[in-house]
Amino acid sequence: MNIIACVKQVPDTEAQIKVKADGSGIDDGQIKWVMNPYDEYGVEEALKLKEKNGGDVTIVSVGPARAMETIRTALAMGADKGIHICDAVLDNADAFVTASALAAAIKGLPHDIIFCGQRAIDDDSGQVGAMLAELLGISQLTLVTKVDFAGSSVKVIRPIEGAQLSVETSLPCVVTAQKGLNEPRYASLPGIMKAKKKPVDVKNAAALGIATDVKAKVAKVIPPPARAAGKIICGDDAAQKAAELARCLREEAKVI
Amino acid sequence: MAKGIFVIAEQRDGALRKVSFELASAARKLADQTGDEVSAILLGSGIESLAAGLGKFGVDKVFVGDNAALEPYVTEAHAQVVAKILKDNDAAIALFGASVQGKDLSARVAAKLAGGLATDCTDVKVDGGKLVAVRPMYAGKCFGEVVFNTTPAMASLRPNVFAAVENAKAAAVTKVDVAVDGVKSKVLEVQKDASGKVDLTEANIIVSGGRGMKGPDEYKILEELADVLKGTVGASRAAVDAGWRPQKDQVGQTGKVVSPNLYIACGISGAIQHLAGMSSSKCIVAINKDAEAPIFTKADFGVVDDLFKVVPELTAACKKLVA
Numbered sequence: 001m002n003i004i005a006c007v008k009q010v011p012d013t014e015a016q017i018k019v020k021a022d023g024s025g026i027d028d029g030q031i032k033w034v035m036n037p038y039d040e041y042g043v044e045e046a047l048k049l050k051e052k053n054g055g056d057v058t059i060v061s062v063g064p065a066r067a068m069e070t071i072r073t074a075l076a077m078g079a080d081k082g083i084h085i086c087d088a089v090l091d092n093a094d095a096f097v098t099a100s101a102l103a104a105a106i107k108g109l110p111h112d113i114i115f116c117g118q119r120a121i122d123d124d125s126g127q128v129g130a131m132l133a134e135l136l137g138i139s140q141l142t143l144v145t146k147v148d149f150a151g152s153s154v155k156v157i158r159p160i161e162g163a164q165l166s167v168e169t170s171l172p173c174v175v176t177a178q179k180g181l182n183e184p185r186y187a188s189l190p191g192i193m194k195a196k197k198k199p200v201d202v203k204n205a206a207a208l209g210i211a212t213d214v215k216a217k218v219a220k221v222i223p224p225p226a227r228a229a230g231k232i233i234c235g236d237d238a239a240q241k242a243a244e245l246a247r248c249l250r251e252e253a254k255v256i
Numbered sequence: 257m258a259k260g261i262f263v264i265a266e267q268r269d270g271a272l273r274k275v276s277f278e279l280a281s282a283a284r285k286l287a288d289q290t291g292d293e294v295s296a297i298l299l300g301s302g303i304e305s306l307a308a309g310l311g312k313f314g315v316d317k318v319f320v321g322d323n324a325a326l327e328p329y330v331t332e333a334h335a336q337v338v339a340k341i342l343k344d345n346d347a348a349i350a351l352f353g354a355s356v357q358g359k360d361l362s363a364r365v366a367a368k369l370a371g372g373l374a375t376d377c378t379d380v381k382v383d384g385g386k387l388v389a390v391r392p393m394y395a396g397k398c399f400g401e402v403v404f405n406t407t408p409a410m411a412s413l414r415p416n417v418f419a420a421v422e423n424a425k426a427a428a429v430t431k432v433d434v435a436v437d438g439v440k441s442k443v444l445e446v447q448k449d450a451s452g453k454v455d456l457t458e459a460n461i462i463v464s465g466g467r468g469m470k471g472p473d474e475y476k477i478l479e480e481l482a483d484v485l486k487g488t489v490g491a492s493r494a495a496v497d498a499g500w501r502p503q504k505d506q507v508g509q510t511g512k513v514v515s516p517n518l519y520i521a522c523g524i525s526g527a528i529q530h531l532a533g534m535s536s537s538k539c540i541v542a543i544n545k546d547a548e549a550p551i552f553t554k555a556d557f558g559v560v561d562d563l564f565k566v567v568p569e570l571t572a573a574c575k576k577l578v579a
C-alpha cells in the first residue's frame with residue numbers, strides 16, 4: 001500500500017519563545033528544531049502499516065531548508081522517500097496554503113492513507129489534516145488513537161468528549177494522529193546511515209502551481225497576559241493550610 | 257457585502273452542548289457592536305425543538321437542517337451543509353466550538369470555502385467592523401491576533417473560556433433542505449465513558465494528580481475531592497505513561513487543553529508541557545511538597561506540604577463549605 005506521512009519541523013517543547021519587539025513574530029535564533037511530536041505518531045503508524053501490509057512510506061514536509069533534517073529523521077525511522085516543499089514564499093503560509101502545497105504534492109502520487117499529526121505544537125492550528133482531505137476530495141478521520149486497516153477500508157477509534165467513537169471509511173483517507181496511537185520508535189544508527197542515501201525530491205511553489213495568498217493572517221504576536229503573583233498559604237499543619245485554602249477558594253477566588 | 261454572524265451549534269443525543277451557548281453569547285456580543293444579526297446552524301435528526309434553547313442565549317435566527325443523514329455527526333455530511341448555508345447567506349463571520357467535533361468540522365468547512373480560520377481562540381473582537389481573533393500559539397507561550405482576508409471570517413472558540421449569558425431573542429426557524437451526498441465515513445459504534453463525569457475540556461473544576469501521587473490507588477483521594485467539588489480528575493503525562501490513569505485524562509501539550517474555573521494540581525511539578533495544557537485556567541492551586549516546583553510560578557494559591565495530608569483535609573473543609 002502507498003502511505004504518506006506529513007511532518008512539520010517545530011521548536012522543541014522546552015524552547016523558550018520570545019516575541020519580537022515589533023510583534024511581527026517570534027525570535028527563532030536560539031531554537032532547537034524537532035519533528036512535531038504528533039507527527040512521530042503518524043510516521044510510526046505508517047511504518048507499522050507498511051511492515052504488516054507491504055508498500056512504501058513517503059514523507060512530505062513544507063518548510064525552510066532546515067526542515068530537511070526532520071525529513072531525514074523520518075527516513076531514518078524507516079520511511080522510504082521524501083518530498084521537501086521549500087520556498088521562501090511559503091514562510092508566511094497559513095493552514096490553507098500549507099494544505100494546498102501538501103495536496104498539490106500528494107495529488108500526483110498514489111496514496112491509500114495519509115497520516116498527519118492532530119496539530120502542530122507551534123502554531124497549534126489543528127487544521128491542515130482536514131483541509132488536506134477536503135482539497136484531495138477524500139474523507140478524514142481526526143484525533144485517532146487506533147487504526148485497523150482492512151483492505152479497501154479503515155476502521156479507527158476517535159475519542160470525543162465523554163465517549164469513544166468507532167468510525168469506518170473507505171480509502172483513500174487522511175488520518176490525524178494523537179497520543180495513545182502508538183509508541184514512536186527511535187531512529188537506529190544503521191537507519192540514520194541508510195537515510196542519507198534515500199531520495200528526497202525538493203520542490204518549490206511554482207512547480208506545484210499553487211496560490212500562496214493567505215486567508216488568515218497573524219497580524220500581531222503578543223506575549224501572554226501576565227499572571228498576578230500567587231499566594232502561598234501558611235499554617236501550622238496540613239489541616240490549617242487546607243482550611244485556609246478552602247476559605248480563599250470560597251471567599252477570595254469565589255470558585256467553589 | 258457579507259453580513260451576519262453565524263454560530264455552528266453543537267448537539268449530541270438531542271441536547272445542545274454547553275459550547276453552543278458560549279458561541280451564541282460570544283456572537284451576540286459581537287453583533288451588538290456591528291449591528292448584525294446572529295444566526296445559528298443546527299444540524300441533526302429530530303432536533304428542531306432545540307432552536308428555542310439557542311434563542312435564550314441571543315440567537316435571532318436558526319437554520320435547521322433536519323435529516324437522518326446528519327445524525328450522528330459525520331464530517332463530510334455536516335461540512336457540506338454548513339458550507340452551503342454560510343455561502344448562500346454570504347456570512348461575514350462564522351464561529352465554531354473548538355471541541356473535538358468543532359475542530360474537525362471547521363477546518364473542513366474552511367477548506368471548502370477556501371477561507372481563513374483561527375483555531376481555539378480565547379478572545380474575539382471587532383475592529384472597523386472586521387473580526388480579530390486572539391489565539392494562543394506555541395502552547396500559550398505567546399498569543400497571535402488573527403485578521404482575515406476572506407469572508408466568512410472563521411474562528412473556533414475554546415470551550416469554557418467564553419461566558420454563556422442569557423439574552424432572549426426570537427430564534428426564528430428557517431428549515432434548510434440540503435442534499436447530502438458522497439459521504440464515505442460511518443460511525444459504527446459509540447462507547448460512552450462509564451464514569452459519566454464531565455469531560456476535562458468542559459469541566460468547571462479539575463483536580464489533577466501527577467507522579468507525586470505514587471500509584472494508581474492513591475487517586476482515590478483526588479476522586480473524593482472531585483466528588484465534593486463536582487469536578488473531574490485529570491493527570492500529568494507522567495501518571496498516564498505510568499499506566500495509573502487513562503490517556504483521556506492527560507492534560508498538557510500532548511494531551512488536553514483545559515480552562516476550568518479551578519485547577520488543583522497535586523504532586524505535579526509544572527513542566528512546561530503540562531503548563532501548556534492548563535495555564536488558561538481561571539484559578540490555579542498547587543499542592544506540592546517542593547517549594548521550588550515550577551508549578552508555583554503559575555499558581556494563584558500554593559500549599560507547600562505533603563499532598564497525602566493536605567488533600568483529605570481539603571476535602572473535609574470543602575465538604576463543610578459547600579454543604
Ligand SMILES: Cc1cc2nc3c(=O)[nH]c(=O)nc-3n(C[C@@H](O)[C@H](O)[C@H](O)COP(=O)(O)OP(=O)(O)OC[C@H]3O[C@@H](n4cnc5c(N)ncnc54)[C@H](O)[C@@H]3O)c2cc1C
Pocket residue numbers: 006007008009025036038039042060061062063091092093094095096098102115116117118119120121122123124125126127128129214216217218219
Ligand atoms: C514567520 C511566520 C509567519 C506566519 N504567519 C502566519 C499567518 O499570517 N497566518 C497563519 O494562519 N499562519 C501563519 N503562520 C503559521 C503557519 O505557517 C502554520 O504553520 C500553518 O497555519 C499551519 O498550521 P499548523 O502549523 O498549526 O498546522 P496544524 O494544522 O496544527 O498541523 C497538523 C498537521 O498537519 C501537518 N502539517 C502542518 N504543517 C505542515 C508542514 N509545514 N509540512 C508538512 N506537514 C504539515 C502535520 O502532520 C501536522 O501535524 C506563520 C508562521 C511563521 C513561522
Ligand SMILES: Cc1cc2nc3c(=O)[nH]c(=O)nc-3n(C[C@H](O)[C@H](O)[C@H](O)COP(=O)(O)OP(=O)(O)OC[C@H]3O[C@@H](n4cnc5c(N)ncnc54)[C@H](O)[C@@H]3O)c2cc1C
Pocket residue numbers: 013037465466467468469491492493494495506507508509510511512522523524525526527528529530533543544545546549561562563564
Ligand atoms: C514532547 C513532550 C510532550 C509532553 N507532553 C506532556 C503533556 O501533555 N502533559 C504533561 O503533564 N507532561 C508532558 N510531558 C512531560 C513533562 O515534561 C513532565 O515530564 C511531566 O509533566 C512530569 O509529570 P509530573 O509533574 O507528574 O512528575 P514530576 O515532574 O516527577 O513531579 C512530581 C512532583 O510531585 C511532587 N511530590 C512528590 N511527592 C509528593 C507529596 N507526597 N506531596 C506533595 N508533592 C509531592 C514533587 O515535589 C514533584 O514536584 C511532555 C514531554 C515531552 C518531551
